[in-house]
Amino acid sequence: MNQWKVLHATxxxxxxxxxxxxxxxxxxxxxGMKQFSVFAWAKTHPKDKRFLNDWNNHFxxxxxxxxxxxxxxxxxxxxxxxxLLRRNPKLINCLHDDLKEAxxxxxxxxxxxxxxxxxxxxxxxxxVPRERKEIEMMSQQLALIExxxxxYTTDHEKVKLGRPKIPTNVDGYNSVIEACKDVxxxxxxxxxxxxxxxxxxxxxxxxxYHAYEHMEYFGRTIGAExxxxxTRAAEQLFGTATSEQQxxxxxxxxxxFDFLINGIRNNNLNTSQSRPALFIPAPKTAxxxxxxxxxxxxxxxxxxxxxxxxxxxxxxxxxxxxxxVSRKLPDGMHKLLSEWKKNNNKSxxxxxxxxxxxSALADDEALQSLLNLNKSTCIRYALxxxxxxxxxxxxxSDITGFNAxxxxxxxxxxxxE
Ligand SMILES: [Zn+2]
Numbered sequence: 275m276n277q278w279k280v281l282h283a284t285x286x287x288x289x290x291x292x293x294x295x296x297x298x299x300x301x302x303x304x305x306g307m308k309q310f311s312v313f314a315w316a317k318t319h320p321k322d323k324r325f326l327n328d329w330n331n332h333f334x335x336x337x338x339x340x341x342x343x344x345x346x347x348x349x350x351x352x353x354x355x356x357x358l359l360r361r362n363p364k365l366i367n368c369l370h371d372d373l374k375e376a377x378x379x380x381x382x383x384x385x386x387x388x389x390x391x392x393x394x395x396x397x398x399x400x401x402v403p404r405e406r407k408e409i410e411m412m413s414q415q416l417a418l419i420e421x422x423x424x425x426y427t428t429d430h431e432k433v434k435l436g437r438p439k440i441p442t443n444v445d446g447y448n449s450v451i452e453a454c455k456d457v458x459x460x461x462x463x464x465x466x467x468x469x470x471x472x473x474x475x476x477x478x479x480x481x482x483y484h485a486y487e488h489m490e491y492f493g494r495t496i497g498a499e500x501x502x503x504x505t506r507a508a509e510q511l512f513g514t515a516t517s518e519q520q521x522x523x524x525x526x527x528x529x530x531f532d533f534l535i536n537g538i539r540n541n542n543l544n545t546s547q548s549r550p551a552l553f554i555p556a557p558k559t560a561x562x563x564x565x566x567x568x569x570x571x572x573x574x575x576x577x578x579x580x581x582x583x584x585x586x587x588x589x590x591x592x593x594x595x596x597x598x599v600s601r602k603l604p605d606g607m608h609k610l611l612s613e614w615k616k617n618n619n620k621s622x623x624x625x626x627x628x629x630x631x632x633s634a635l636a637d638d639e640a641l642q643s644l645l646n647l648n649k650s651t652c653i654r655y656a657l658x659x660x661x662x663x664x665x666x667x668x669x670x671s672d673i674t675g676f677n678a679x680x681x682x683x684x685x686x687x688x689x690x691e
Pocket of ligand 1: 655
């Protein structure tokens with residue numbers, strides 16, 4: 275708190291002559307009604323606000339005391355960015371003016387993702403590391419405009435950072451999600467549902483690291499979907515405002531993204547149709563052709579840990595060798611799968627999700643119960659006859675009570691003509 279007093283004395287007074295002069299003299303708290311939402315996102319009852327204040331050294335009250343955006347920027351700098359950097363210097367490439375503007379304008383919800391200058395809010399895309407050059411250019415522009423107009427309310431849209439460069443390998447994704455978690459954790463504590471989800475995603479990624487580490491298409495498949503779903507979570511949470519009464523009544527927004535964690539853990543994350551292009555990394559070379567299956571050959575080795583959308587799911591002994599576990603499928607199923615692959619010249623089966631949809635099954639559990647599987651038994655293994663050896667689900671050599679007739683129907687319905 276002492277630090278805060280010192281800081282307060284150093285806040286520049288330029289704002290009094292700015293366009294925000296109106297608000298400078300008013301007694302309205304800087305955060306207005308937003309403070310209730312902040313409590314709600316942090317799952318903190320107002321009576322328990324000490325918890326939140328202890329967590330980030332009274333960051334929110336400090337922000338709330340600001341008279342205008344110029345004060346607020348200073349508070350974000352000294353009371354948020356600096357302590358975060360002391361904890362984790364790697365955040366240097368994420369803690370820039372763009373993020374600062376998101377905080378002082380309370381633009382936490384990702385928005386406008388199809389545009390050239392999307393609003394990234396506090397979603398994962400905001401934490402894709404930027405190049406020093408890009409950050410400095412934006413800051414210089416911002417400073418120039420402000421100096422020229424003596425106006426701190428200048429349309430920030432004009433000088434926003436452009437689209438982020440999406441990482442291509444799993445390590446890049448880990449860093450982005452980790453930075454996103456650290457910053458949201460600072461602001462909303464580890465009680466926040468979004469922080470919870472980010473941490474669970476990281477854990478699942480680390481758990482399945484061996485499957486994802488060498489996956490050539492990680493960024494275009496699992497990675498893109500992961501960022502998209504985490505962005506949806508941020509949209510959902512930060513798009514929900516909470517009133518004082520709702521807060522007192524304990525009506526708080528929450529997130530339910532268990533499917534995402536399970537999808538990462540089991541390497542069967544499905545691809546959303548509505549995903550904007552923003553989430554897909556730019557191809558590095560012409561060698562990567564997303565729509566064309568790569569030629570058979572030594573590249574199969576790299577694709578062994580493959581996602582649900584890709585090859586290597588042959589029901590007979592798989593080509594991927596020691597990376598897979600397989601079982602002998604009942605004859606009817608084996609015949610269906612191998613003939614489909616032969617006739618369609620494909621090694622790539624539809625995803626479990628596609629099969630589920632074709633059979634009008636609501637979720638994995640419905641499919642499991644139809645096939646008479648235990649909850650812990652791997653569906654891919656049961657239905658396709660093979661899975662990755664590091665999949666965390668059960669792969670029993672004999673699945674007792676397996677409903678092969680139902681499985682055949684599911685396969686028949688789900689295999690496209
Ligand atoms: Zn499995």
